[in-house]
Amino acid sequence: MIDKVYCADVRPDMEGKRVKLAGWVYRKREVGKKVFIVLRDSSGVVQTVFKREASEEAYAEAKKVGIESSVIIEGTVKADPRAPGGAEVQADKMEIVQNVDFFPITKDASDEFLLDVRHLHLHSPKVSSIMKVKGTMMAAAREWLLQNGWYEVFPPILVTGAVEGGSTLFKLKYFDRTAYLSQSAQLYLEAAIFGLEKVWSLTPSFRAEKSRTRRHLTEFWHLELEAAWMDLNDILKVEEELVSYMVQRTLELRRKDVETFRKDLKTLRNTVPPFPRISYDEAIEILQSKGVEIEWGEDMGADEERILTQEFESPFFVYGYPKHIKAFYMKEDPEDPRKVLAADMLAPEGYGEVIGGSQREDSYEKLVQRILEEGMDPKDYEWYLDLRKYGSVPHSGFGLGLERLVAWVLKLDHVRWATLFPRTPSRLYP
Numbered sequence: 001m002i003d004k005v006y007c008a009d010v011r012p013d014m015e016g017k018r019v020k021l022a023g024w025v026y027r028k029r030e031v032g033k034k035v036f037i038v039l040r041d042s043s044g045v046v047q048t049v050f051k052r053e054a055s056e057e058a059y060a061e062a063k064k065v066g067i068e069s070s071v072i073i074e075g076t077v078k079a080d081p082r083a084p085g086g087a088e089v090q091a092d093k094m095e096i097v098q099n100v101d102f103f104p105i106t107k108d109a110s111d112e113f114l115l116d117v118r119h120l121h122l123h124s125p126k127v128s129s130i131m132k133v134k135g136t137m138m139a140a141a142r143e144w145l146l147q148n149g150w151y152e153v154f155p156p157i158l159v160t161g162a163v164e165g166g167s168t169l170f171k172l173k174y175f176d177r178t179a180y181l182s183q184s185a186q187l188y189l190e191a192a193i194f195g196l197e198k199v200w201s202l203t204p205s206f207r208a209e210k211s212r213t214r215r216h217l218t219e220f221w222h223l224e225l226e227a228a229w230m231d232l233n234d235i236l237k238v239e240e241e242l243v244s245y246m247v248q249r250t251l252e253l254r255r256k257d258v259e260t261f262r263k264d265l266k267t268l269r270n271t272v273p274p275f276p277r278i279s280y281d282e283a284i285e286i287l288q289s290k291g292v293e294i295e296w297g298e299d300m301g302a303d304e305e306r307i308l309t310q311e312f313e314s315p316f317f318v319y320g321y322p323k324h325i326k327a328f329y330m331k332e333d334p335e336d337p338r339k340v341l342a343a344d345m346l347a348p349e350g351y352g353e354v355i356g357g358s359q360r361e362d363s364y365e366k367l368v369q370r371i372l373e374e375g376m377d378p379k380d381y382e383w384y385l386d387l388r389k390y391g392s393v394p395h396s397g398f399g400l401g402l403e404r405l406v407a408w409v410l411k412l413d414h415v416r417w418a419t420l421f422p423r424t425p426s427r428l429y430p
């Protein structure tokens with residue numbers, strides 16, 4: 001590894017210190033007999049200046065080097081309030097590792113072009129900021145989960161059945177059998193709670209969703225928790241504590257990156273327990289009062305959720321959905337058989353659903369009945385039904401879409417920008 005100083009670590013108090021930098025040419029301009037190069041690395045940028053009198057050779061290299069060329073620069077730090085970070089490097093040596101004559105991404109590049117060359121778009125400091133925030137949010141989640149006694153497990157991705165409906169399964173040939181890409185690790189987490197009680201996993205989940213909305217991917221990162229002995233209210237408390245910790249910790253560690261995308265942090269600061277809770281019935285009434293044509297029993301889509309979020313300035317829960325619009329594994333509400341003990345967490349500012357969760361049906365007979373009601377074959381879920389035969393317990397869990405949470409925190413206009421290489425119905429390459 002090159003013994004280098006990171007760009008963001010070049011400070012005014014290093015005046016006179018000799019440093020070696022390694023990175024990529026981010027910006028370049030010639031002013032009179034000087035060449036200014038803003039060098040970029042993973043930490044940020046620093047201004048370097050090349051003068052003929054300092055080194056003829058380095059000056060000539062600086063004049064010819066192209067944007068996004070990889071370079072190693074040596075020089076002396078000089079405090080200068082006009083330079084980003086208050087200091088610049090007066091360069092006297094440059095090694096061009098690889099010169100780039102023309103970098104295809106220009107200022108006016110369209111979103112579609114950026115996605116076509118996503119492998120080059122990852123040079124962008126803004127993209128790096130998104131990935132740093134996403135990584136920090138997951139690091140915060142891990143911190144919280146470890147501190148609160150949750151065990152990480154590693155469920156399979158190659159599976160034999162649907163969790164969230166057969167219409168969004170990706171099917172593949174598995175030797176002489178049929179397999180699917182996992183839509184959710186939930187069923188396997190439900191098996192794990194009989195030994196570990198409180199489990200979680202971060203896995204890629206796959207949905208053959210044809211819906212081309214700003215919040216759907218065909219592959220997304222899915223943070224899922226499952227706990228024995230917990231009912232719906234218990235798991236909602238877990239959700240709001242976990243999400244609050246993820247958001248507040250990210251503000252603590254990555255505030256500059258977050259502020260690159262949003263100046264108003266109010267809804268993030270408001271993300272502290274307890275989150276507001278409204279029933280599905282109340283949600284329908286609110287929507288109807290705002291002129292939305294929706295009847296009780298209908299599902300809320302992105303548009304309805306967007307309108308609903310206008311009522312809140314923090315994430316909030318909607319609970320008590322009608323049974324027929326929710327998944328087979330959800331426990332019927334003992335007080336109202338039309339409903340299930342399920343709740344979604346919606347993010348404000350128009351983002352909507354970021355978490356889907358519920359208390360699970362723990363009765364063998366009722367679960368068989370729900371599977372049949374949904375037109376599925378209990379034989380396909382024999383192992384899953386066994387979980388209700390051998391020491392069944394009340395249990396609950398949820399799934400958080402990591403890209404959706406990041407998209408809200410950074411106010412991204414599409415969830416695809418929150419993933420390294422977005423997968424959508426029209427995108428499988430690069």
Ligand SMILES: NC(=O)C[C@H]([NH3+])C(=O)NS(=O)(=O)OC[C@H]1O[C@@H](n2cnc3c(N)ncnc32)[C@H](O)[C@@H]1O
Nearest residue numbers: 184186207216217220224354355356397398399401
């Ligand atoms: N362990 C569980 O209880 C999870 C449960 N089986 C489940 O998959 N619920 S979910 O379908 O609402 O998906 C959960 C979350 O997963 C995210 N999600 C769900 N589908 C997508 C797509 N297509 N793209 C991006 N993100 C998606 C979104 O935030 C949802 O709230």
Ligand SMILES: [Mg+2]
Nearest residue numbers: 344353355356
């Ligand atoms: Mg959902």
